[in-house]
Amino acid sequence: MMNNMPEDERIREIYERISEAAKAWPPTTLSYYEGQPFKALIASMLSAQTREEQTFKAMNALFELADNPVDMLQLSDEQIREAVSPVMYFENKAKYVREICQRLIEHDKGVVPRTVDALTEYKGVGWKVAVLTLAVGYGIYEDITVDVHVNRIGKRLGLVNPETKQPPKISEELKKVLPREYWPYWNGLMVQFGRVICQPTYPQCAKCLVRDLCPQINVIKIGPNRFKDAGYA
Ligand code: SF4
Known part of the structure; x- marks a missing residue:
């Protein structure tokens, strides 16, 4: 069941939990070229x-x-x-x-x-x-970098309209809801989170660390502890 907290608190909690867990996950490839x-x-x-x-x-x-x-x-x-x-x-x-x-x-x-x-x-x-x-x-972050992970997870978490397709528009939607200090880290965190937990086809919802904060938009439960993406890459 999804937690009923105010939206800004929900977003902060999502960010903090994923940031903490990401310390133990493999770094992103691009981070080597910072x-x-x-x-x-x-x-x-x-x-x-x-x-x-x-x-x-x-x-x-x-x-x-x-x-x-x-x-x-x-x-x-x-x-x-x-x-x-x-x-x-x-x-x-x-x-x-x-x-x-x-x-x-x-x-x-x-x-x-x-x-x-x-x-x-x-x-x-x-x-x-x-x-x-x-x-x-x-280290210039006027926009939030949008890749397949940022797109997919943003939609599942209810931060981005599921109908929005163009990366610049997805970035704008995210910028409206994410505090400025999260922008530099959002892409890297979503890449890590998307590889380990919120995977494209079969997201690991049953063991997800933000399950209680996620509306799982367009994620379909297909069996015991099994979830499938409804088609948003
Ligand atoms: S609960 Fe499922 S859809 Fe939501 S963030 Fe976690 S893995 Fe992704």
């Missing part, structure tokens, strides 16, 4: 629609070969392609790696831009990648 804008940009672009472990493999392989735009441009197309081959759409993303490095040097003096508008001028960089790059690379 404060490193170039690596954050390349890693964020590579991570799109790709499982974390595959992204991690690709990033390790690529950054082993080169860790700055000048050196990366010295690599052959084949070297870049092979390094990033674990990620989805790696052939396109390998081209983006080169184009990003070229634009960085020719247009921005090798410095990763600090705004969403400037970053989305780069090939392969949409709103989500730009927001993630700013958050990880520079």
